[in-house]
Amino acid sequence: MGRRLDRRVPRRAAVTAGRVRLTYRLGDGREREVSAPPGVTVFDAASWNGIAVDSTCGGHGTCRKCGVRVSDPAPPTLADARAYDPDRLAAGWRLSCRAVARHDLAIEVPPLLTRPKAATVGVGRQVILRPAVQKRALVLDEPTLADQRPDLERVLDAIDDLEPRAGLGLLRTLGRTLREADWQVTAVVVDDLLIAVEPGDTTGRRFGLAFDLGTTTVVATLLDLSAGVPLAAASRLNAQQPYGADVITRISATMLDHEALPRLRDLAHSTLSELAREVCAEGGVDAGEVYEIAVAGNATMIHLALGLDPEPLGVAPFTLAAARLPETRAADFGVPAHPSAPAMVFPALGAYVGGDIVAGLLAAGMDRDRRVRLFIDVGTNCEIVLGSAAGLAATAAPAGPAFEGAAIRCGMRAAEGAIETVRLGGGPGVAADPVVDEVVLGVIGDVEPRGLCGSGLVDAVAELVRTGLLDASGRLVTPGRAAEIAPKMAERFTEVGGERVFVLHGDIYLSQRDVRELQFAKAAIATGWSLLLEEMGTQGPAVEQVLLAGSFGSYLSPANAIRIGLVPRLPVPRVVSAGNVAGEGAKLALLNLRERAGADALLREVRYVELSDRPDFNDRFIANLAFP
Amino acid sequence: MGRRLDRRVPRRAAVTAGRVRLTYRLGDGREREVSAPPGVTVFDAASWNGIAVDSTCGGHGTCRKCGVRVSDPAPPTLADARAYDPDRLAAGWRLSCRAVARHDLAIEVPPLLTRPKAATVGVGRQVILRPAVQKRALVLDEPTLADQRPDLERVLDAIDDLEPRAGLGLLRTLGRTLREADWQVTAVVVDDLLIAVEPGDTTGRRFGLAFDLGTTTVVATLLDLSAGVPLAAASRLNAQQPYGADVITRISATMLDHEALPRLRDLAHSTLSELAREVCAEGGVDAGEVYEIAVAGNATMIHLALGLDPEPLGVAPFTLAAARLPETRAADFGVPAHPSAPAMVFPALGAYVGGDIVAGLLAAGMDRDRRVRLFIDVGTNCEIVLGSAAGLAATAAPAGPAFEGAAIRCGMRAAEGAIETVRLGGGPGVAADPVVDEVVLGVIGDVEPRGLCGSGLVDAVAELVRTGLLDASGRLVTPGRAAEIAPKMAERFTEVGGERVFVLHGDIYLSQRDVRELQFAKAAIATGWSLLLEEMGTQGPAVEQVLLAGSFGSYLSPANAIRIGLVPRLPVPRVVSAGNVAGEGAKLALLNLRERAGADALLREVRYVELSDRPDFNDRFIANLAFP
Secondary structure (H helix, E strand, O other): OOOOOOOOOOOOOOOOOOOEEEEEEOOOOOEEEEEEOOOOEHHHHHHHOOOOOOOOOOOOOOOOOOEEEEOOOOOOOHHHHHHOOHHHHHOOEEEOOOOEOOOOEEEEOOOOOOOOOEEEEOOOEEEEOEOOEEEEEEEOOOOEOOEOOOHHHHHHHHOOOOOOEEOHHHHHHHHHHHHHOOOEEEEEEEOOEEEEEEEOOOOOOOEEEEEEEOOOEEEEEEEEOOOOEEEEEEEEEOOOHHHOOOHHHHHHHHHHOOOHHHHHHHHHHHHHHHHHHHHHHHHOOOHHHEEEEEEEEOHHHHHHHOOOOOHHHHOOOOOOOOOOOOOEEHHHHOOOOOOOOEEEEOOOOOOOOOHHHHHHHHHHOHHHOOOOEEEEEEOOOEEEEEEEOOEEEEEEEOOHHHHOOOOOOOEOOOOOOEEEEEEEEOOOOOOOOOOOOEEEEEEHHHOOOOEEOHHHHHHHHHHHHHOOOEOOOOOEOOHHHHHHHOHHHHHHEEEEOOEEEEEEEOOEEEEHHHHHHHHHHHHHHHHHHHHHHHHHOOOHHHOOEEEEEHHHHOOOOHHHHHHHOOOOOOOHHHEEEEEOHHHHHHHHHHHEOHHHHHHHHHHHHEEEOOOOOOOOHHHHHHHOOOOO | OOOOOOOOOOOOOOOOOOOEEEEEEOOOOOEEEEEEOOOOEHHHHHHHOOOOOOOOOOOOOOOOOOEEEEOOOOOOOHHHHHHOOHHHHHOOEEEOOOOEOOOOEEEEOOOOOOOOOEEEEOOOEEEEOEOOEEEEEEEOOOOEOOEOOOHHHHHHHHOOOOOOEEOHHHHHHHHHHHHHOOOEEEEEEEOOEEEEEEEOOOOOOOEEEEEEEOOOEEEEEEEEOOOOEEEEEEEEEOOOHHHOOOHHHHHHHHHHOOOHHHHHHHHHHHHHHHHHHHHHHHHOOOHHHEEEEEEEEOHHHHHHHOOOOOHHHHOOOOOOOOOOOOOEEHHHHOOOOOOOOEEEEOOOOOOOOOHHHHHHHHHHOHHHOOOOEEEEEEOOOEEEEEEEOOEEEEEEEOOHHHHOHHHOOOEOOOOOOEEEEEEEEOOOOOOOOOOOOEEEEEEHHHOOOOEEOHHHHHHHHHHHHHOOOEOOOOOEOOHHHHHHHOHHHHHHEEEEOOEEEEEEEOOEEEEHHHHHHHHHHHHHHHHHHHHHHHHHOOOHHHOOEEEEEHHHHOOOOHHHHHHHOOOOOOOHHHEEEEEOHHHHHHHHHHHEOHHHHHHHHHHHHEEEOOOOOOOOHHHHHHHOOOOO
16 A cells, blocks of 8 residues: 555656657647657658647748747758748747757747648548648749740749659640630649649548559559548558469579569559549549559569569568668559559668558557557568557568468458457456357458358457467367367368367367467567567567557457467557558558658667578577467 | 050959859969859859869769869858868868858869860850760679678769769669679769669760750751760751741640640650661661760750740740750650750740850850850841840830741742852942942852842842842832942842842842831831840940850851841951851750759849830830831
């Protein structure tokens, strides 16, 4: 009966050597403290932490609205000098989008002139609505002999807060559009590019497409960028499947057959374009109103979709063509959108920790959280990221095919008829019913089961471990032993083709081989995060939250993931499903232009740890095979 | 017998309100003073005036070799801070490519580390050889598990003085090239764009194509950018001729027929590509070794070649789609070159003073000369520019078709068989032979004459004026009067179709109508420059030099141009043929990257005067019809 601990400790941002502490004093008197890597602008650090600062140009230094007053400011830039008179400069006023933070700063943010919209995205992140796609309705003065400005310059002059560049394609239609529209037009600017000039006032119509380009499943979301909300979403299987279920197999296909790469690219394009058409139709949006797309995918998926040779990704030492791609357009991905619509592609950290992971980390706010968190993307590949605002490390674990249907005897992908949850009624520790007496199955679609998918596999194994019907080494007990422990289960223990199996339903069973596959997978993953924990100098209990992401991870039961040792032993509420964070990251990038800089900052901050050259990998792997 | 005037006045650069005076102290002790518009970098002002400053990145701020010591410097930029320690910064050291001149400065240029090559181009201009096209031979470290840098980043890291961006096209072949070439490659950078990575060491092979895209004639020059010399040149008729001999007719064609624009574009492409093939074959150069092209052409030619609708150019108030075009590639002009080769296109001043004139002004150094000069491009259109380093004004004169073959009775273009010079032996003022007794003709190709071209027309009229056989009002004398003045010429004075003519040779004659056509043309031109002289506040005698440029201007006899009043009355040596200055300007742009900034500076400095809305145009025109 001691005193209640005073838990009201000030919420100080964690600062490591190298990071800077920025203290924002807001217009309403509140103070917010933020930790950011040095070299980041005051505007970006605010943006990434949900602190609103006025802006219409999204950080390009041209609207001059993002001014703040900075303690100990750097010498003014040219843009500052154009925005402020010498007295204000001397008093510390700077454009926050130009003010680079290199040491701790106090920043006074003036009261907002416009109330920004916000959207909730990702894992509880509220992001200020500031898309790269902007529109400006213009009523232009017609040319006269006294004002012979060229068409393009006339349009650019009329957009006074932005200074975009233009492409040749725009010029081909500009003159006609201006004259037919009687000089009343809408300029469409994406980031710093003027991509279109449309007749009339079309400012209400701004749309973007976010893609999660997965190895197995591709998800598209149509976003209304004015409102900051999704209008429609759809998913399809990646049409590249015939060339292999995983990245290695598809890469091999391109090495064996020179025609395979263009075909794989075309298959990716067909999947992306069909999804685009589907969501646009559902949302009542014309392709020409989609002004930007964002694509989150692993390195192989991105390379194949762009027709880049993926072979170096599959062969040691596993290198990318580029981590950050040059400018790409929606057309390069085969996506029907405005002809000049750019494509924002999440940069990859390495050949095996790709843009999809970076997108997921962004959505989860991994680098902006004090808490040490473990992010595991359990899918066709398994990427693991550990850390916090103090630093991040990432690796990729060779999990093998356990989570795909093919390697499991009665396995199938997560579609209608797949057993996705398994519970054994009763058992040790269940006071009311210590004897295991039934098998309760959850089937996708609530139909007659056809097979077992990844989450069902984990459930089945976890339950068998819990009830002692699977020993710690991973062996199914003998039928005789089963009869002793759980008589009602005994008849399910049998053999098929000389192999011990546990019958789930009818001719759907879990085999001994299946259990081994899962052990390999979870051992690889566990070895991955335990090595990262050592790299980061933390012990298991310091992990405050585990995020399960990916096509399988999102559906795994946290309790069972803990039980089989897939994740560190933590209280169950601390293991959460992150949902489709890659897709959320893609949406984030469309809703707020500064999030891309956030992705780039992540890239610089995450340290990649290559597992395959660790001498102790094998020993740890073997040690991690057993169930805890 | 007075004292000889001391002519050794210091050669001070003319400075007007707004221009800044930069005094360079060179490594060898000499001092050079330069006048430049404010806002220009110290590096560019040096470059444009033949003052060599070390550089390998051509002004992008990445090589850090262009340092100078500046009196009264501005606060250091980020690039300065990376290049110099605080002591040096405090002492005034700055990167000259980042140092923007806003007021008079003294600049100390350290001794050169590398002796730059120079090329002589244009009208006596020596330009430092510093093409935009650069190559770097690289021997890269192969990737290993310890060094998994992506291919693109590996290449960029190895180019330590440049920080180019790359295009997606490069990535498609990069991986294969690197591996097949065993990591020994040559990076090709054009300005700030990495356009290619080639196997092995290809640094000796750098070529560019300079095009003068004329309405009538197109000229191509193949340049060896390593040596700074032309390898081959060729010219052809612009294949767009069937659609009209002048810009107005071709513009009308596009307005009457929607298919005309793409066809005109294709015709331009075919002319350009045939010329490219011709000069590359002659120079032994592969198309893929041409990494950049430069195109000088009037606004209509540029619009048509790029497939941009030219209609606004032909209709009041005569506006361009854009003065400065967005990035274009050689492929946009149909020119066979490296697939990613950019095209540098000279910006236009207005619809009727185009990139060809800007290129010509650059080559003539009009804005860098103390002397007041008059530049007249006499061609299918007539552009007139007057001024000096103190300021420039430009206009376009509606000269009519006098200089084309079609409007002249026996007219033809300047091809084999055309009478290009005409001299009347003897005449008033020729002491040895005061009586005109013969007609001496110069014919292109020295063959039997077939017709009369522009220069021949001017000669014929000028000689007839000189000998009194054409009166000041432009009327051919009667046969009777001719018999009195020049009996041996009398029989040449006759009539054809009721019109007075002067027979030159056989059935080739000069008609009264022809003389009128020429009068209209020269009256328009004379009105143009006399109005400019008023605009600029100078009188005729202040013009120190007249440059005759253009397809006709280059071939006009200066003495005869003076005689008919086409140019101001000046001593004959002060009227010079400028040659093909548009083509020279295009070559300049390829040989020195900073010349493009020079073209942009010109654009900002030249004031365009629209003649057609001048109320006194008609009166002056009429007054200028007579021969002086």
